[in-house]
Amino acid sequence: xxxxxxxxxxxSRLPLYLQTLNQLLRDGKSVVSSSELGDRLKMTPSQxxxxxxxxxxxxxxxxxxxxxxxxxxxxSILNLNQIWKVVLIGVGHVGQALLNxxxxxxxxxxxxxxxxxxxxxxxxxxGGLEVKSVDLLETAICQIPVDIGAITVPAENAQxxxxxxxxxxIRAILNYAPVxxxxxxSVQVSNIDPVLKLQxxxxxxx
Amino acid sequence: xxxxxxxxxxxSRLPLYLQTLNQLLRDGKSVVSSSELGDRLKMTPSQxxxxxxxxxxxxxxxxxxxxxxxxxxxxSILNLNQIWKVVLIGVGHVGQALLNxxxxxxxxxxxxxxxxxxxxxxxxxxGGLEVKSVDLLETAICQIPVDIGAITVPAENAQxxxxxxxxxxIRAILNYAPVxxxxxxSVQVSNIDPVLKLQxxxxxxx
Numbered sequence: 001x002x003x004x005x006x007x008x009x010x011x012s013r014l015p016l017y018l019q020t021l022n023q024l025l026r027d028g029k030s031v032v033s034s035s036e037l038g039d040r041l042k043m044t045p046s047q048x049x050x051x052x053x054x055x056x057x058x059x060x061x062x063x064x065x066x067x068x069x070x071x072x073x074x075x076s077i078l079n080l081n082q083i084w085k086v087v088l089i090g091v092g093h094v095g096q097a098l099l100n101x102x103x104x105x106x107x108x109x110x111x112x113x114x115x116x117x118x119x120x121x122x123x124x125x126x127g128g129l130e131v132k133s134v135d136l137l138e139t140a141i142c143q144i145p146v147d148i149g150a151i152t153v154p155a156e157n158a159q160x161x162x163x164x165x166x167x168x169x170i171r172a173i174l175n176y177a178p179v180x181x182x183x184x185x186s187v188q189v190s191n192i193d194p195v196l197k198l199q200x201x202x203x204x205x206x
Numbered sequence: 207x208x209x210x211x212x213x214x215x216x217x218s219r220l221p222l223y224l225q226t227l228n229q230l231l232r233d234g235k236s237v238v239s240s241s242e243l244g245d246r247l248k249m250t251p252s253q254x255x256x257x258x259x260x261x262x263x264x265x266x267x268x269x270x271x272x273x274x275x276x277x278x279x280x281x282s283i284l285n286l287n288q289i290w291k292v293v294l295i296g297v298g299h300v301g302q303a304l305l306n307x308x309x310x311x312x313x314x315x316x317x318x319x320x321x322x323x324x325x326x327x328x329x330x331x332x333g334g335l336e337v338k339s340v341d342l343l344e345t346a347i348c349q350i351p352v353d354i355g356a357i358t359v360p361a362e363n364a365q366x367x368x369x370x371x372x373x374x375x376i377r378a379i380l381n382y383a384p385v386x387x388x389x390x391x392s393v394q395v396s397n398i399d400p401v402l403k404l405q406x407x408x409x410x411x412x
Contacts, residue, residue: 011406011409011410012402012406014405014406014409015401015402015405015406016386016402018405019384019385019386019399019402020386023385023386040386040388041386077409078405078406078408078409079408079409079411079412080405080408084404084408084411086404092303093299093302093303093306093307094303094307096299096303097298097299097300097302097303098400100299101299101300103384103401104400104401104404107401107404107405108404108405108408109401109404147411148404148407148411150400171411172404172407172408172410172411174400174403174404174407178225178309179225179229180222180225180226180229180246180247182246188407188410188411190403190404190406190407192398192400192403193225194304194310194356194380194398195221195309195310195313195315196218196221196222196225197380197396197398198290198292198310198313198314198315198354198378198380198396199220199221199224199284199286199313199314200217200218200220200221200284200396201354201378201380201394201396202284202285202286202290202314202378203217203220203283203284203285204217204378204394205285205290205353205354205377205378205394206285
């Protein structure tokens with residue numbers, strides 16, 4: 001059912017399918033055709049069928065996909081049948097927004113520790129979590145097995161924080177700093193930078 | 207030099223090139239080869255040369271790219287030789303983080319107005335900007351020509367806010383709400399949803 005030969009672009013669309021199926025479910029639907037899904041996702045039905053065919057057969061010709069069972073399969077393929085622990089480094093505005101966001105836990109992610117270097121936020125609570133000194137990062141991560149780190153520090157500190165996380169065994173990094181991080185091949189980085197998205201859109205504006 | 211026949215995936219990499227060139231410049235470099243660029247961006251040199259060839263010839267075989275002149279060309283291709291005005295709707299944690307972020311203006315974007323429906327934030331200032339009632343959205347946008355809207359409201363309000371922005375003539379939307387927005391074909395949407403990025407990474411974790 002699962003293979004690393006699946007193109008990365010296909011894998012990156014699976015969470016989008018899950019999000020859209022969830023919306024359809026909330027709209028009261030129980031079955032969806034590939035053309036309805038395509039309409040919502042601005043994709044062709046055949047592209048959707050091809051994406052899903054990487055993981056086996058879903059749905060039947062003419063009857064469409066059963067939404068709940070397709071969601072269960074996607075959650076299993078994406079390893080979302082467990083709660084993933086996340087540590088967050090940098091409790092400025094973005095870090096605070098993430099700590100206060102309740103959408104993570106509902107979708108399989110729990111921020112278990114938050115770190116900063118500033119006495120202004122160390123000891124304070126955000127989203128119920130007390131901020132620790134970044135000096136304690138290594139000790140804390142060794143005690144709790146964590147797979148994912150979220151970096152929300154200023155650009156100039158991001159690579160150093162990244163190096164420390166990698167040394168602690170973190171295998172996936174969500175990077176909010178506007179820099180390209182250097183990591184070993186075994187570590188994944190996903191960048192969240194609104195400016196990159198805006199600069200792409202302005203190409204088409206004019 | 208510019209054409210809408212350029213594949214979207216190529217366009218979406220141009221801001222990344224710009225970001226990396228900027229880093230190289232700060233590191234004191236003035237020339238870069240496609241293989242150095244490739245190392246930084248985890249791409250092959252030939253992929254980079256192919257991307258850039260869509261926009262004419264840059265650099266010479268054997269001598270590499272002049273960083274400043276390549277950056278100038280990319281900025282011009284991406285229409286970044288002007289300041290783009292942005293309106294922001296939703297001044298919760300994420301909205302406040304964006305209003306306090308100084309990276310936008312340095313990179314060609316200025317948030318010129320912020321709106322919310324809550325009396326708790328209307329009239330307050332964030333990043334020097336006073337939050338207005340969302341009831342004034344249409345009036346305000348008609349007075350200042352704005353091209354880009356940032357949606358940072360809860361998921362359940364996002365489509366309604368989006369519809370209002372589209373009616374006001376907004377042509378590009380940066381959407382932080384975890385929903386797929388429906389827009390006319392002439393309007394671009396870029397989604398920023400950390401959960402989608404995390405769910406992609408967990409596919410490879412295990």
